[in-house]
Amino acid sequence: xxxxxxxxxxxxxxxxxxxxxxxxxxxxxxxxxxxxxxxxxxxxxxxxxxxxxxxxxxxxxxxxxxxxxxxxxxxxxxxxxxxxxxxxxxxxxxxxxxxxxxxxxxxxxxxxxxxxxxxxxxxxxxxxxxxxxxxxxxxxxxxxxxxxxxxxxxxxxxxxxxxxxxxxxxxxxxxxxxxxxxxxxxxxxxxxxxxxxxxxxxxxxxxxxxxxxxxxx
Amino acid sequence: xxxxxxxxxxxxxxxxxxxxxxxxxxxxxxxxxxxxxxxxxxxxxxxxxxxxxxxxxxxxxxxxxxxxxxxxxxxxxxxxxxxxxxxxxxxxxxxxxxxxxxxxxxxxxxxxxxxxxxxxxxxxxxxxxxxxxxxxxxxxxxxxxxxxxxxxxxxxxxxxxxxxxxxxxxxxxxxxxxxxxxxxxxxxxxxxxxxxxxxxxxxxxxxxxxxxxxxxx
DNA sequence: GCGGGTCTCCACCTAAAGGTTGAGAGGTGG
DNA sequence: CCACCTCTCAACCTTTAGGTGGAGACCCGC
Numbered sequence: 374x375x376x377x378x379x380x381x382x383x384x385x386x387x388x389x390x391x392x393x394x395x396x397x398x399x400x401x402x403x404x405x406x407x408x409x410x411x412x413x414x415x416x417x418x419x420x421x422x423x424x425x426x427x428x429x430x431x432x433x434x435x436x437x438x439x440x441x442x443x444x445x446x447x448x449x450x451x452x453x454x455x456x457x458x459x460x461x462x463x464x465x466x467x468x469x470x471x472x473x474x475x476x477x478x479x480x481x482x483x484x485x486x487x488x489x490x491x492x493x494x495x496x497x498x499x500x501x502x503x504x505x506x507x508x509x510x511x512x513x514x515x516x517x518x519x520x521x522x523x524x525x526x527x528x529x530x531x532x533x534x535x536x537x538x539x540x541x542x543x544x545x546x547x548x549x550x551x552x553x554x555x556x557x558x559x560x561x562x563x564x565x566x567x568x569x570x571x572x573x574x575x576x577x578x579x580x581x582x583x584x585x586x587x588x589x590x
Numbered sequence: 591x592x593x594x595x596x597x598x599x600x601x602x603x604x605x606x607x608x609x610x611x612x613x614x615x616x617x618x619x620x621x622x623x624x625x626x627x628x629x630x631x632x633x634x635x636x637x638x639x640x641x642x643x644x645x646x647x648x649x650x651x652x653x654x655x656x657x658x659x660x661x662x663x664x665x666x667x668x669x670x671x672x673x674x675x676x677x678x679x680x681x682x683x684x685x686x687x688x689x690x691x692x693x694x695x696x697x698x699x700x701x702x703x704x705x706x707x708x709x710x711x712x713x714x715x716x717x718x719x720x721x722x723x724x725x726x727x728x729x730x731x732x733x734x735x736x737x738x739x740x741x742x743x744x745x746x747x748x749x750x751x752x753x754x755x756x757x758x759x760x761x762x763x764x765x766x767x768x769x770x771x772x773x774x775x776x777x778x779x780x781x782x783x784x785x786x787x788x789x790x791x792x793x794x795x796x797x798x799x800x801x802x803x804x805x806x807x
Numbered sequence: 808g809c810g811g812g813t814c815t816c817c818a819c820c821t822a823a824a825g826g827t828t829g830a831g832a833g834g835t836g837g
Numbered sequence: 838c839c840a841c842c843t844c845t846c847a848a849c850c851t852t853t854a855g856g857t858g859g860a861g862a863c864c865c866g867c
Binding site: 383390485567 | 600601602603604605606607608609610611674695696697698699702748749750751753781782783784785786788789792
Binding site for chain 4: 738741764766767770771783
């Protein structure tokens with residue numbers, strides 16, 4: 374009985390590489406490839422694989438959200454996150470979304486196969502680098518003091534280099550309201566300036582590199 | 591006579607995928623794989639490939655610098671940049687460093703092979719998306735209006751979320767001087783606020799993700 | 808219904824950021 | 838030597854950002 378694997382990555386080259394890696398192991402069978410989160414969810418429902426290899430950074434629907442949806446709809450399907458970037462939020466975000474493993478793209482073929490088998494058996498398998506981040510998170514609960522929807526929205530605009538006045542125009546509310554939100558954001562993120570907040574947003578991936586605002590290029 | 595190709599990427603999965611793609615074409619021969627810029631330069635000298643496939647985002651030595659060194663030492667070796675991110679600076683940076691092609695990792699196998707053959711023949715091959723950036727650069731020379739050493743130094747600190755006063759203390763000069771520098775920076779970068787300047791700095795890689803300043807995490 | 812949170816806005820304030828002009832010291836290259 | 842650039846600082850100004858306190862409207866769960 375082989376383990377059926379669905380590969381998800383927006384880069385065909387990477388999918389090809391993963392397929393190559395997995396085909397080295399006769400116990401594994403690649404049943405499909407998805408190019409974004411939406412495809413991954415749809416294909417997971419249709420194919421019902423044992424394990425989904427999920428890239429986290431993707432267009433259309435990111436891997437964390439895709440993981441969440443797959444796990445909600447198909448609890449028996451295990452998801453292993455696989456990414457090139459290593460960030461606190463990605464690690465904990467993926468785990469919270471229901472991923473059972475977290476691997477880096479620097480992984481060797483055999484480690485990858487091992488992790489997939491472990492996942493199929495319901496066992497957690499983390500890259501040591503990811504484990505470090507997870508431990509850090511657990512030890513310092515970080516009390517992220519979650520931002521509200523509106524605050525997140527404002528922070529995104531701040532992280533695009535926009536001024537309060539401009540944000541106010543864009544959201545069609547008063548500038549004083551923006552100030553209120555920014556104030557909350559600064560205090561919740563425990564930073565001292567909008568610049569720090571913006572950098573934080575970039576750091577945690579709230580905005581992607583190509584959203585940094587026209588005027589900052 | 592086959593075209594000898596050297597693959598450079600820090601992710602083994604990607605190298606495996608590229609190898610798989612290239613092996614589909616009998617006219618191409620993968621003669622080696624390098625995991626970072628330094629390795630790429632060394633292997634290029636030893637193997638003297640016809641074309642080097644070069645990832646731009648790598649540790650140890652980035653692809654632009656590696657491209658520059660390879661082109662300087664081995665002018666007969668063509669370099670094709672291959673990356674997942676699409677940025678103005680990467681495109682023009684890679685071309686200036688001597689790359690003859692610029693492809694995205696979303697490329698299909700046959701396009702990739704075509705591009706390598708074109709490169710081996712000394713022909714330019716750009717992903718349409720990259721061409722857009724290049725054209726934009728040429729049309730608006732962007733007059734990078736290079737920052738001076740001191741300005742770069744100040745910008746780095748700005749991009750760590752620090753206030754003028756704090757930067758002044760750190761550099762042991764007056765805050766008014768910092769203001770002067772920041773003013774020059776904003777005008778040279780053609781941005782309107784320190785936040786935009788900071789984002790710009792991050793965007794062009796002046797600071798790495800893990801230098802974003804203690805206070806912004 | 809009532810507490811709690813969110814979103815909205817107000818007024819008033821201080822601090823920081825940014826614009827403008829000017830200027831002196833030091834270095835470099837023609 | 839002179840022109841040019843960089844780095845430094847100054848004074849003065851306007852604008853933006855951020856802090857504080859309060860308030861009304863809305864929604865949701867107990």
